[in-house]
Amino acid sequence: MCSNTIIVSLLQMMRGRREGLWFFGLCLTFMIADQAKVKVFKHELIMVSNKKLNWTEAQTFCRFHYQDLASILDSNTNQLVEDMTSDENDFWIGLFNKDLKWRWSLLDPQRQQTYRHWNKTQANEKEGDQNCVTMNDDGFWSTEQCLKTEKAFVCSHNSSKHPYVLVNQNRSWVSAQSFCRRNHRDLVTVDSDEENQALLSLMEEQEVGQIWIGLHRPQWNWSDGSVYQFSHWGKNQDKLKENWSCVAIRNRKWKRQDCSKQLDFLCEGTTKVRVPPKSELVQVHQRIFTPCVFQTSVRMRMKIQTQADLNDPAVNLAVSQQV
Template sequence: MLNTVVLHVFSSSALHQYEFVQMRMNCTDAQRYCRENYSDLASIDNSADVTELLKIMAKSADNAVWIGLMETLRSEWKWSLGDPAFYTAHDLLFRNWASNQPNNGSYYCAYMSQDGLWHDDSCNNQRSFICYNDSSKGFVLVQQSMTWRNAQSFCRANHTDLSSVRSQSENQQIQQLINTGVWIGLFRDSWEWSDKSTSSFRNWFILIKQNLSWSEAMTYCRQNHVDLVSVPSPQIEQRVMNVARRASTAAVWMGLHHYCSMNMWLWLCGEVVCYQNWAAGSGTRAHDCREQRAGAIQSAGDQRWVSLPTTIRLNFICTNSEP
């Protein structure tokens, strides 16, 4: 059983006040306690809320707490830019699906075709994509092909998020930028917040305090989540650092492995390492190919990356990258 983080909404605005309850309960009892004594289990709207919760959790020895995100039997379409303050009730529900779309089968991500109509597709397919930049209040076409999840990470790291489309006018603005199908920020999942918040913000990083080899850690993550975590940007790395600080080992496995025959480092998601943050002497020299090596992030100090034999047993970070 876990400790609980509880949510108390102190005004009618989008602001939250979080309080840390250091009692161990199952999820159902935690929800009941929060509703009886505060408002509900915590809901999370954006990265700033995550930062606030991590500050609260730093006061505890526990590495996991209950929040109000719960899986349901329904699967609904939501926007990656999950802050409810960005939408009105009307424009949150704007859709421009093509005929017979979505089919709501095994496809969980949406793209806009050249004619401005929307289609569902496998999130693992590679497409160009549209970011939204809150500073300029505009849309940005990125003509690199990425999976939906990697496109989301890119937009969050370099702009604000994958684009929402709140009206026919915004749909036309994006259509004028494109000459092929592009990812937009619409995805489908079966999770909802206990307090019925409309936030679709998700932040799936999980520290596993078991000491496993890199291969065992990869197998664990793939069986219980999606994969070992990838770190494509400084912004994602900061979140991983916050999680790694609570580890019980000096370093924490990531989804980074050495392709020895070509002396290349690759993420398990298949991407070549572009952004990197190696400690001195790690990651930059050739290795004896008789010893397989993988990448870990240090759990203390400046938290640089280190190259280690895959047989070393460490804590590790999983991600649930399926939207």
């Protein structure tokens, strides 16, 4: 159990050359506790320019030379990336989607899968992570976020007399899908104007203004396997082609892009930094330790967890000189 926790802020920018490429990056250092031991890791975000690659080539390059294409998992990291880059060039990040085609939750080969009834005015303003579909009170469809948005929903039912069940509970699309599969058949599939009108009539009878239907497309993924939750999309992403399934940053916003396009790219890397044992702490001040070669100091965030006494001047000095 860790007895002390201290937060130290430091962010440093570096510039240099590697393998004939100009690069610059963000160097972050953080610590984790392993029982009584302290492990220090250096996390870098490295922008590679003057070697434009498509998304797959950039992923291969980052995995070979560093760790992977960069993941941006929160607003703080997104702000750091904005601070270290300019608006001059687009660049790849690690976000991608294997398949952006729309499909129904219930894959029934006996039913028509291509019927759509989009609300075009709304769809044009949607962001890139609006991957689940609702029916509105005018009968037209629009896209919403699958996890963050909660709506009533309609399940399909194994009954020719009562094929639809409207559930007037606010749930996310994913939760609604689970409910329908557990209690009925699946989220409803709509494959004709007649079915669309039948659902609209059901909504009017029960005075429900918007419902989930079963149409959706797969969620986004980070190249390094991190969970996709935070986003910073630009507008009008649904106007783009379905095969534009890789993400670049343009003018500080995320944008779907053709994966074959040649762009700069942002890599990430994590390396372990050696922490001297307690017997060496008194000699630490005689050494100069620099985890990166820096030209400009800005700010970085670091969390330290350890059982060592952080009020001990020797320990404090040792920790400060590691960053």
